Amino acid sequence: xxxxxxxxxxxxxxxxxxxxxxxxxxxxxxxxxxxxxxxxxxxxxxxxxxxxxxxxxxxxxxxxxxxxxxxxxxxxxxxxxxxxxxxxxxxxxxxxxxxxxxxxxxxxxxxxxxxxxxxxxxxxxxxxxxxxxx
Numbered sequence: 001x002x003x004x005x006x007x008x009x010x011x012x013x014x015x016x017x018x019x020x021x022x023x024x025x026x027x028x029x030x031x032x033x034x035x036x037x038x039x040x041x042x043x044x045x046x047x048x049x050x051x052x053x054x055x056x057x058x059x060x061x062x063x064x065x066x067x068x069x070x071x072x073x074x075x076x077x078x079x080x081x082x083x084x085x086x087x088x089x090x091x092x093x094x095x096x097x098x099x100x101x102x103x104x105x106x107x108x109x110x111x112x113x114x115x116x117x118x119x120x121x122x123x124x125x126x127x128x129x130x131x132x133x134x
Contacts, residue, residue, distance in 0.1 A: 068091050068095070071091050071094075072084065072087040072088045072090070072091045073087070075087040075090060075091075
């Protein structure tokens with residue numbers, strides 16, 4: 001085999017770059033297709049889950065209403081306890097107290113939320129390093 005024949009069989013740098021670009025483009029395209037198909041399945045399952053949670057929340061709301069009536073009637077105790085209007089007022093006050101406590105605890109929890117400080121600092125360092133290198 002002569003030197004000219006060997007050169008013709010070896011791909012040029014330009015051809016290698018074009019092939020690499022095509023392969024990378026194909027790889028990225030396939031990764032995107034895979035991600036889309038996975039997301040489609042996840043979104044469908046998530047939608048079903050949200051619907052089921054909404055149904056459960058509605059049933060729980062009905063249960064709280066029935067429990068409230070039960071609790072007021074228990075305090076009333078067939079006329080041997082307090083009058084009905086006071087019984088329902090006591091149950092209402094109980095729920096307001098529970099809501100206030102939950103709201104207070106939620107507010108304390110939300111005040112503890114902070115931004116991604118480490119990620120921001122890392123991004124600034126990367127930005128500075130890239131500016132220095134260029």
